[in-house]
Amino acid sequence: MQYVQEVEKHLKTTDYEEAQRNEIVQEMVEKILEQQKQGVTARKLFDLTPTEYVTSLTVKAERSPGEPTTGKGWLFLDGALLVLGAMMLISGISAFFQGQTLGIAVLVVTGIVGGFAMIILRKYSAEMRTGKKGSTLRYILMAVLVVAVWMVVMTGVQLIIPPAINVAFDPTVTTIIGVIILGLRWYIKRQKNIPSL
Template sequence: MEQENTNEQMLKQEENEALFKQLTKRNDQYMMNLDKALIAANISEKKRESIYNDMLKTLIKGQKSGQTARQLYGTVTERTNALLEGPKEEETGRSEDWKIMLDGGLLMGAMFALITGVSGFIGKGQGSEMGLITMILNFIIGGFVILLISKNVPDKNKTKKGSTLRYILISTAGMLGWMFLMTASMAFIPTSINILLPGSVNIAIGVVAFAAKMYFKRKLNIRGGLF
């Protein structure tokens, strides 16, 4: 086994020597500086040869389209740090329910507020007023509906019967329920409590909510929502 590893390393060294000769001056200098940095960081020769083998093949391929080592890997310091830290594990799967609900609630709330506000200006004031309680409920119920729908999105990798029909039914029921509750809140909650908001305020709330959605999606790395 040890002999096999030695032979493999020797073959890789020979291949690397041949690949080095194909580098441009700039890329060759980059690799020389990287080699010094990795030696200073006590990276074993075997590991260095393996790193260089992968990098050299990428560099030579990139040279054909004019790409340099710095463009592909960043500075020597950045590449050295990346190699020392090792590859970062990519986060996969769905985010927690509350994150998806937050993302969905902000989206639905923003859309509803913007549509209501803009329709007011188009309709000369009619439909531009939304109650404060209705607005708050819109964000909460909208988030819950998006969470419910996202949990029932058909899995492309599975062929479970009825999953698509279930998704359509739940999506339709969820959206209809959301619209019904919004309309009912405006109809049955007295304006003394459900204080009416003018169209301009609705638009402002919509813009802020949409900006908040984009911010939290990046900040919390929200995965598994609909949008």
């Protein structure tokens, strides 16, 4: 099949790996053989020259987003960075008016709790999106419970961990670190295509 050979030749000039090229050609051959029984040629079937066909594949690949990353480790990291970055930013800005930022131990523990909280809330928000009966109420109750646990943990860490370990940074430093963490979270979220809550 000359059409297939031409497509193969053009595919070798693209960034596709050999396994991907073989898969594309295999799918194309199956379509051609299926339509040949009805007298339809490859050119008529695809209505494109071999060059145009390969170009159309490349355009589709560029437009198609990657598969969302839904592994719990990545979801935890996404939630932890979001909460930690936001808390550092809020703590840093507030300290310009109130005098002192939250200690680093409190902030880190808050981030860890936030990571687990986001995994839990994702489950209930997914139920809510599917319209499952009672899902909205369950989501609200779980959100309230998560915030309550979060506040208890924060208070507990502040009371238990001594100031020598729970060091409070300068407001400017805390704010800058918060911005950097949020930027890192945005970058990882984009690179890994982590879905939003």
